[in-house]
Amino acid sequence: MSNPHINKGLSILTDDVACARQLNARNVRVLSTDGDRGRGVFSARDFLPGEIVIIGLIDRMERRRTTNSFQLDWNVHALFQKPAVIVNHSCEPNLAIVPNRFGAYDFVAIEHISSGVEVTWDYATSEFECIGVSVCLCSSANCRGTAGGFSKLPRDHPTLVSGFYAPYLNQTWTSSEKR
Numbered sequence: 001m002s003n004p005h006i007n008k009g010l011s012i013l014t015d016d017v018a019c020a021r022q023l024n025a026r027n028v029r030v031l032s033t034d035g036d037r038g039r040g041v042f043s044a045r046d047f048l049p050g051e052i053v054i055i056g057l058i059d060r061m062e063r064r065r066t067t068n069s070f071q072l073d074w075n076v077h078a079l080f081q082k083p084a085v086i087v088n089h090s091c092e093p094n095l096a097i098v099p100n101r102f103g104a105y106d107f108v109a110i111e112h113i114s115s116g117v118e119v120t121w122d123y124a125t126s127e128f129e130c131i132g133v134s135v136c137l138c139s140s141a142n143c144r145g146t147a148g149g150f151s152k153l154p155r156d157h158p159t160l161v162s163g164f165y166a167p168y169l170n171q172t173w174t175s176s177e178k179r
């Protein structure tokens with residue numbers, strides 16, 4: 001026998017996922033980048049700081065970190081659906097991640113983003129260790145040369161000062177025991 005309350009909840013969540021996909025399709029386009037970075041995600045309209053640009057949705061959980069996975073907590077990694085999984089790393093990103101109701105991350109503008117601009121986030125803001133970017137191609141003025149991961153950021157790094165990183169990293173992130 002099915003529980004009508006659970007079924008109702010599931011259908012609302014399904015609608016919610018469909019809405020999220022529609023919003024993502026309106027907000028961004030997946031295009032090829034100039035240069036060596038393959039595909040990237042580009043804004044399809046202007047965004048003000050604080051606006052959600054991409055709603056992250058989980059494709060599947062991963063047993064361990066992969067080059068494309070997102071770290072959600074200590075020892076918790078997931079592959080996100082497109083377009084989130086395609087967003088490139090930058091050491092000076094225009095997006096920050098914020099946990100969302102789907103158990104994933106939303107990607108929020110942290111500066112004014114004009115239409116047609118590539119949107120990027122700093123992989124070190126979710127990954128304690130990062131294996132996705134060995135040599136960084138972001139070409140920003142403050143490029144670290146490699147995405148490294150949160151554990152490699154200097155204490156005075158703007159990301160640490162601004163607090164634009166996954167909440168789990170707040171918890172005794174200096175412990176070398178944790179991955």
Ligand SMILES: [Zn+2]
Binds near residue numbers: 092136137143144
């Ligand atoms: Zn860089």
